[in-house]
Amino acid sequence: MASGVVESVAVIGGSIAGCAAAVVLHRAGARRVVVHERATAELADRGVGVAVHTERCAELLAAGLVDEAVPWEPMRVLHWYVRDDADEERYAAVVGADGHASLVRGHLHPGLTPHSAGYPAWRGACPQERLRGLADWADGVCAYVVFDGGHLVVYRIPDGHGGRLVNWVLYATVPGTATTSRTLDAAHRARLDEITGELLPPFWGELIRRTGPDAVFLQRLYDVTAPRYASDRLLLLGDAATVARPHTGAGAVKALQDVAVLESSLAAAADWASAAAAYDAVRAPVGRAMTALGRRLGLGLVEATPDWHTQDAAALDAWWEELAGQGGFGGRGLGR
Ligand SMILES: Cc1cc2nc3c(=O)[nH]c(=O)nc-3n(C[C@H](O)[C@H](O)[C@H](O)COP(=O)(O)OP(=O)(O)OC[C@H]3O[C@@H](n4cnc5c(N)ncnc54)[C@H](O)[C@@H]3O)c2cc1C
Incomplete structure (x- = not known):
């Protein structure tokens, strides 16, 4: 031009x-x-x-x-x-x-x-040090952890200070509830607890727990x-x-x-x-x-x-x- x-x-x-x-x-x-x-x-x-x-x-x-x-x-x-x-x-x-x-x-x-997807994503990033004592998984792996009605995606990212974070995003339906904000309400906390406690393999559930409830946020999907x-x-x-x-x-x-x-x-x-x-x-x-x-x-x-x-x-x-x-x-x- x-x-x-x-x-x-x-x-x-x-x-x-x-x-x-x-x-x-x-x-x-x-x-x-x-x-x-x-x-x-x-x-x-x-x-x-x-x-x-x-x-x-x-x-x-x-x-x-x-x-x-x-x-x-x-x-x-x-x-x-x-x-x-x-x-x-x-x-x-x-x-x-x-x-x-x-x-x-x-x-x-x-x-x-x-167009709303009808389900949200929970997101968080856990400092790698907090996972000490848990079984680890190899570098370079992006993990898809699946369960009935959803899945968790996990991969490492830099923390910006020379260390690493373990980044995760979890997708699942929450029957009868729409996501309205980034902050988890009672229904989304309860669903997260159910998924981490009962649906995910224990290691991956623990990863989410160790991220800490205040570091988890919701993303509306559409x-x-x-x-x-x-x-x-x-x-x-x-x-x-x-x-x-x-x-x-x-x-x-x-x-x-x-x-x-x-x-x-x-x-x-x-x-x-x-x-x-x-x-x-x-x-x-x-x-x-x-x-x-x-x-x-x-x-x-x-x-x-x-x-x-x-x-x-x-x-x-x-x-x-x-x-x-x-x-x-x-x-x-x-x-x-
Ligand atoms: C939590 C999260 C994680 C993500 N992870 C990934 C990933 O891993 N890989 C990937 O590829 N993508 C990812 N995405 C998606 C990616 O961030 C977006 O697709 C990308 O940012 C789109 O860029 P954009 O510039 O089009 O829009 P945006 O980044 O949304 O920027 C729009 C800008 O416009 C400004 N704006 C809006 N309205 C007005 C207005 N009226 N006047 C002036 N300014 C205005 C906003 O303030 C904003 O700065 C992620 C998104 C989120 C929310």
């Missing part, structure tokens, strides 16, 4: 997708890129890490969207803060990188609402995908465009891939509208595929789990192939 074709772009949301979008818009020659982030304090992570699959990370490194120097935190987020007092500001285009509850998505698709990712003036990136359930393990990757495709679309197009159309043609189908994958995984791993005890290795392989065989677990390849 010729330098200066888009004079000015507003990016709504200054997290992963928003900041990456600002970078590529700048690279593509936009003369003025303003990131509007509503958070007034410094953005913080949730303390449970961001898992990025190696191949996807390599693609994003090659695309110049992940910094090699920070392998443990592959996204170095840039924050631009600007006081926005002026009512009369005008932009040629608006990029919605404003996350799962995107206002920009609401403008592009009025009435489109997220999915939504925008039928179109762009009009001639509005464009959606990351969770603003599509939220797929976290079983897919690909939200951050997807956000950065969106930005990578936006960059290549800008480079190949003569104007913003054609770049936006090209971007939409590539990324909207990926969003639909990831949402569908998240729902299939949710069904097989939480809502309608198989009889685990009668599954041999071949049956497990066939079952996984049916759920995830179409690809996308950990993120689809860039360009697919």
